[in-house]
């Protein structure tokens with residue numbers, strides 16, 4: 156295991172400048188300067204990014220993609236996150252569903268979905284967790300049964316982010332006959348592309364503690380999914396989901412969720428005469444942030460080289476989300492202001508929002524304990 | 538990693554694996570000089586590694602030197618590799634002759650060196666008692682760095698040690714000022730100081746890796762309640778966190794090495810010393826927790842790594858020192874330039 160430092164070439168520099176210039180013209184979309192901005196859906200903004208060619212950048216040109224590298228995508232994404240841009244709508248489709256469709260999808264699926272994803276018009280949700288299956292993902296019960304012309308799915312998913320805004324969800328289901336999972340729980344699962352507007356689907360938002368409605372419950376009753384919406388091979392679901400998670404765990408969103416608190420907090424300290432009190436805290440956080448970026452870039456380089464750096468991705472996610480969770484904890488002392496929820500009081504609301512969203516950082520995408528377990532195995536603990 | 542670096546890595550690893558013995562370490566700890574190790578090391582020309590190829594170096598600049606320092610840290614090599622390599626480099630850069638034998642370095646840049654009845658006092662100089670002489674780093678004219686040579690004949694030492702038993706001697710020079718001083722232009726003493734901090738960060742990355750490897754091996758081998766303790770989730774998670782800290786520290790050191798000679802050199806080194814310092818408490822603490830009582834003995838080798846880690850994190854500025862400095866730097870940038878700075882690394 157290693158995190159080799161990586162050099163970005165000149166071309167990414169030009170791309171970065173282009174993104175910055177674009178963002179400086181998007182005052183309306185950016186005035187929120189959001190905390191946890193990849194949980195904020197703005198389809199109009201997503202379509203704008205699509206026009207610029209900044210969604211599905213790594214997908215091949217034949218499907219409308221940019222044919223660019225993971226490092227180029229990295230540069231675009233980190234610029235968007237640092238600005239607090241509302242990138243939630245297309246986030247999952249861009250980060251993981253696109254690459255997954257490319258690896259496992261049929262030609263028809265690629266031709267149908269990828270161009271829409273790239274345009275910023277087609278949004279996907281992640282359909283893994285269920286009420287009785289969180290960390291223990293292999294315990295899912297939602298079941299798909301073969302019927303004429305396709306499958307019939309019954310069960311339900313929960314905590315599905317953006318299920319109200321997304322047209323599709325990539326659903327992990329059991330496809331092996333009931334009872335057979337006793338032999339090997341990881342076998343007999345498959346992934347389906349489910350149109351959330353299908354008959355038999357009910358969706359309901361779940362309000363979170365910060366008062367937002369971004370995650371949802373999905374109820375599935377005898378929902379018909381045509382044959383051509385099975386993704387990959389029947390029974391290969393577990394392997395596909397694991398590939399998906401490597402994309403999900405190492406990106407800059409794992410440490411930049413609340414970057415606005417850091418950058419604006421630094422200015423607040425400086426301009427309110429608290430620079431001296433805060434310097435040590437700022438320095439320590441800056442060092443961690445610089446390093447997380449290097450580690451995450453290094454993983455992007457490994458993904459680009461076609462590797463599947465599962466352990467490295469787990470490390471980035473664990474250290475990154477710990478950093479995000481610690482940000483408000485570390486800054487609240489030197490800032491010495493009351494955290495609030497009123498957008499009018501900028502610093503107070505950045506702090507308040509960071510505190511309220513922090514618990515989710517180390518849960519979504521696999522909990523801290525699960526990541527440590529993966530890593531322990533990767534280290535050779537038997 | 539380029540080819541030259543892997544060649545260095547391999548040769549130095551072989552050398553230290555062979556020559557660093559419990560006896561050589563014991564010799565150092567009891568105040569002696571590990572002559573056989575030194576003569577192999579010196580004979581291989583490794584102190585010149587950071588020089589140009591014409592001068593007997595590897596042609597990798599400082600970066601090859603740091604690879605060596607990391608590996609020396611991994612093997613707990615009882616030699617002042619950081620001071621010997623960087624001291625040689627400083628003499629060469631300033632145009633002073635490079636003497637035969639072990640040399641060490643004293644950074645006298647920050648406050649004027651203490652004076653003692655008209656004699657120069659240089660505190661806590663690594664291995665000064667065994668050295669042929671000390672390379673003294675002083676503030677030069679117009680922000681440059683002054684380098685002077687003080688021969689062993691012209692100083693006395695008061696012997697001290699750090700937690701690892703490595704010599705850290707107070708040096709009392711017989712004159713008020715070193716005789717001859719040469720300048721290294723376009724290099725500030727601040728920068729020179731940071732190179733030494735990076736040396737300790739590289740050594741920490743090496744020693745922390747060794748501590749992690751020992752911990753994993755021990756967890757797989759030691760059995761309690763009828764199974765290896767590495768099977769217990771509580772142990773697994775502690776070791777996972779320990780590994781995260783090591784890999785973060787290692788990445789920060791490697792990043793700083795990759796940024797030598799770039800505009801972000803100093804900031805990356807600051808980050809490396811902060812992250813390696815932060816890692817030490819967790820890496821060493823977990824290593825001992827997992828090893829139980831056996832790890833608390835002098836006999837068991839884990840203490841070679843952990844006592845070094847606890848010493849090195851303090852030397853050339855601990856994480857609090859560097860955090861304050863890096864924090865002041867970031868605060869001066871302000872919000873607008875902060876992100877530009879953060880993304881300036883690696884491109």
Ligand SMILES: Cc1cc2nc3c(=O)[nH]c(=O)nc-3n(C[C@H](O)[C@H](O)[C@H](O)COP(=O)(O)OP(=O)(O)OC[C@H]3O[C@@H](n4cnc5c(N)ncnc54)[C@H](O)[C@@H]3O)c2cc1C
Pocket residue numbers: 280281282283284285288289290291313314315316317370515518519520521522523524525
């Ligand atoms: C904001 C947010 C968005 C989300 N979005 C989505 C989404 O879009 N799609 C989706 O499918 N899911 C989503 N999730 C669900 C997320 O993946 C789960 O919350 C997560 O996998 C944990 O499952 P759980 O909440 O059921 O907790 P549990 O699995 O019940 O865990 C509770 C606690 O027990 C610990 N634990 C569990 N098993 C072990 C073990 N073997 N060893 C040690 N400790 C253990 C956990 O680490 C945790 O601390 C989202 C969650 C959040 C908070």
